[in-house]
Amino acid sequence: MPAGPSLSFSSAAELARADELLRAASYVDGGHSYSARDVSFYKTAATQVANSEAEGFKKDYPSVARWMRQMRFVVEETGSEAAGFGAALPSSGALTRVSEQASGQFAASSTASSGSKPNKADRKSAAMERKSEQPKEAAKPAYVKGSTVKEVDCKVVPMENREKALPVQPPRGAGATNFPGVGKKGTRYITTAIHYTNGWPHVGHAYETIQADILARFFRLASYDTFFQTGTDEHGQKIAEAAVAQGKPTPRALCDMYVQGFQGLFGRTEISEDQFIRTSQPEHYKIVQDLWKKVSDKGDIYLGEYEGWYMVREERFVTDKEAEEWKYLDPSNGKPLQRMKEPSYFFRLSKYKDFIVKLLTENADFVKPEEYRLSLISRLKDMEESGGLRDLSISRATFEWGVPVPEKVGPDGKKHVMYVWFDALTNYFSGVNFDRKNAKYWPANMHVIGKDIVWFHCVIWPAMLQSAGIPLPQSVVVHGFINDKEGTKMSKSEGNVVNPHDICDWCAPDTFRWYLCRGTEFGKDLSFSVSDLKLKHNAELCDNLGNLVNRAVNLCKGAVPELSSDKSIGVPFNVADLRSKFCRAMENARTCEGATLVRDASAATNKWLADLEPWKLSKTDPAKAAGIVRVCLEAVFVLAHLFAPFIPRAAEAILLEKLKADKILPLDALQELDKNLKAGAPVSSTSVLFATFSPQELEIDTPVMVRPSAEETAKTPAAVPAEKEGKQQQKGNGKQQQNKGGGKQGEQQGGEKKKKEKAPKAPAQPPVQLDMDQPLYSRLDLRVGKIVHVENHPDAERLYVEKIDVGEAEPRTIISGLREHYTLEEMLGRQIVTICNLEAAKMRGITSHGMVLCAKTSEGKVQFAGLPDGCKPGDHILVEGETLRKPWTGKEVKKHNVWMDAAKLMQTDDAGIPCFDKKPLTVNGARLHSDFKNAILS
Template identity: 35%
Template structure:
């Protein structure tokens, strides 16, 4: 029998529209659930909506609508976001659900009351409507809630029910310390243990019905409304049928993993375990805590600051998988991270369009061109493709380990290691060159087979990260079904693609994104040291002096020429080519632009801005020095197809021979190397 795995997100408070923090939690939980399915677990994944509370009631009143109408509208927006982001939840629980949720809440209340842990007394203190909770003096900074500094705290004096949480302080601390209730990361575990060592205090468990009419009434006391702890947290039980103790409940409880944000860790690791202990129920096995998504400068996103990035807009405009990849790869899994559109576009173009997209496109295009559109008949254990096989085995091990330890950044990085290795493999073995030699037909077939088999592995491993695009890769290599329905076990054998199977059509996986305001093709600046251009890198002083000397002489000649031409054309008012900068086609054709692949790259010692590149032009290999080190790490440029000026006079830069120069665009978002839209043969002419 497959091991069960019950995973939840915190249910979203639907007071307003979803934000990037919601998207992060949904995507992280979804990736974990998908990885567990690949591991063969019987996953039950639940998310939902928290639809009660003072803040929601006040928002509805301010908008002139009923709270019922507000929650219907806002909950629909959250469910739409889940669909857009391809969140694969099995159930969606709502706290306004009177058939499923309310009976579970009342049952848990009565169980806790029967344990003697619910009592009534007057409460006097501070209340934050922003986070809908009572605050002690130690929770307040300068008279404000740290999480909602613009919200005025209210002074509350009313009779409420309380939960005797203090009774369970020692037991909760022991369960957490022993990892019976595991908290990830360790820093959050230490944080809550420090709080528990100070002694947990009893917490308010209801509000006056006059203060909070929008919620679930307390059993046998209609003048009181069950507070957020007893309502929202109980969703984890109600979603699996706690009220009737169904087979689903008996199968899935306790929960295996709660995925939450760091701002609600106390509720989930102190109050919630206490409630369960009071009711005689097992505790969840683990709580996974993520950080916040801040803006590009590291500040919290807020409407008042005008720095909010709408996840719906980003996903609709650039694709859900691009957003999923960014949040899983760029945002630290358990720490705060920044969302920068510039960095988002850079990740999309470099990792998705260039690395993954070009790998898939080149492989499928070459298989159509050189193998008739089918998978070649080659031995999976051919020595030529052993590096790919070894890397695939290593990648599977790394991904399984990262997924098990909830290291989503590590899982994504491991997958991209295989992507990079496959790109390097193409450059080293150059299928286009093998195709020109009939004697090497078997080698060509082996190379193509190895690449297609690698894409099979990648499709499965990518399914939790970019599920839609993983399916597209799966289809392009002629596989049926959904790679997300495969298992890790299917990747333990190398050679799963069947010789002779027909490939799908080669399609662009991730179209490149041009940053808004970035230069178009007109703004491309070839890295040439000629008059009118500039070199956006710092070459050696010897080279700089030579180039600048040439520029000075050329500029002097041009000024003299312009003076003469202007005198000759003043009467007619005509502009000459010298003045407009226009060139004719013959001048342009003197420049030989060719496509090359970067085979290797390394930094130039003593030069912060220079990389030494080894490039493959198809019929020859060359070395060039380029001033891109401040924009590209060596490993990030390897495998890219670039455009180079192939007939530039060789130069010696920092004592290194440079036989050509690459093209790049320089705009507000920095320097971007010019590439081609899809894989082409090395050495192809650019015109």
């Protein structure tokens, strides 16, 4: 037995403590990280046990033994080990993966504590052992170290000048155009809100347009005759003022400049619009004026006088009550509201109150998600108390940049231009009436908009159309805001606005699109995180889909194999069932759900392939092995079509370049996994879909940000700094740009070179004084939780990803290692004990925000801690007889080893009652319970 580290201790006492600490750590189920001291201690303990000739330690110290098995995985993955340690550990074949965070911290502490470089001979031996367990037929993808494959399909789209549209439009990928001869299933018309041309595009513009593009591509692939429109809103006082402020000769010149910027971004992110409309087009003017005449002929427009508070940012008057509540300042930017009195044409919006209420209450599909429809109904009811729905001012006579009203001079002797919203909303109708052949697409099927303009689209717009006798759109689908990674609203003064070009400089368009779709449920706010984007890319696009495609195209050896008659092969998923669920989600604008369905199907196919191991069967049963590979290729073919709306370039590469398909098929033409491909057809394996982000690149969590001006910074002394951004760019971004396909680094919006600025430091906060005498248990926050959603972890076979309601505004994401103990059906809807103030930890690429408490026997059996009847999510779990104290924060809990110390005192008693320090745990005075007696709680 090789010698271990020189540190030694008495076997009885110290090994028992190591075992106790390891039990408390719950390193698999809880995802907790180790301190350097703990890792060094555990490693030394395990090494001494490994060097011991006694065989009874596995029984006496089961946690140490289990830890030893898991540490071999860490040793092999990190290449960091103390001298002789790796050789003393068992084979890697039976190991369980530990969390990425624990792996990384062990690597760092092991190198530091050993004082030696990694043992290359042992690493090589471990690598050879792993290699022997992998399929020899499958070449490593480009993102695996040591690969000889260099070409990557999905690359960065470089952009020299962000102020201009791309001179050559990049390929837009699968689903960018309608199939020939479509129309039997009907039409689909998808729109975005048109983008205001008073500034360069930001990540919110990209988010909305990409979501709408995903829907448009889906409907094209689903064989609908689809028309997708986006564009720019170019009129209003705000545009006129911005043109003067920016030194432009006319408002039109300002709009021309920013239109180029929007078209450049949309070209870079694979937007497949059928029309880019501008409200300054003469054709639009004519149709808006025709609509005005129809409404006027109905008697719904009259000339009056408006006096009130005007908000320039939103181009609207606000009520006196709103102005007073806001202290006569725009709540968004702090600029003063303007008191105005002027003649104005009015639209009789009040006349359509009952119509709007009926529309919203009786048509549940008109506004999606439902929360926004219910909010509108509530707002309309509240307005009844203050006089009801008021008529709407729809013209201005104090500036000229807008669509002139049909009456060249009003009865007041003044020239009026239309209120910007009357003009802008009409773009949806005018856009399909420039060319009469496109009139068939009205009414629109989906207006995709942000939650801040719901009122205009769901109250004012349908009232205008009803007055003009024009059919209403079928639905308005509403998305949330893009916030920063902390959930804070983005603003230039905070220095947290993300320029989408800064992301696209190092990120392939498909990756950007995938993250914006998978980052949050449609309708909810998205906390934009560069780290999460990269992790989703690695886990879902590389390790999941990319790995599956790479396996399939390499195992087939250049051609599609014959089918096998062996029925034991089975299939990883049913095509008809998957397609039905996918189409139902997408038709209801649940894009995140649709993406999750295909991601899960890809993961299921990976698992199915790994279970059948055709690389091993190729020698003993080559026909069966070939049949397995055939089914795998069929699955890849089907999945590529379903992934296409989200990652169109990758889907096109799979189908046309790797599988050499003649064409991309409509979704309803996809068959089960034995009829889509022809035996003998060529297959290419000369490239991979994506390149992964390296560990060094994953550490860079800050995009190049849009910095506040000196004037804005001076006004905002507490501006949020971008900590260490300069160092991160110098150390990581250059390499990252090169690895991911390039694009120019360090450009601001508008193409100007970035100047180095030292961000202002936030004022230091006084340290929080902890009460070190506070009872140990009361420092923790244990609550009743309810599992409202659960799914398999996409990249870990033993983990679940749960959404748990713990009485907060939103459910928490918590990861647990319970797949060996409970089915998905047994998990869903169950009430459990949740520890809510552990510091968040990433486990295989997904962040866990807590831990589920379970009882565990010495034989490895696991059971949820049982809760009494009548408790609800958020109820606190207390030690019997004690009162609730303010729990510590996650950082404080970690720093002071609160959970580590508390866990040593948590177990069930002789009656199976969960206890802390032999005192029962209770909810609302009633005790918890368990079937396991004298079991550990962790």
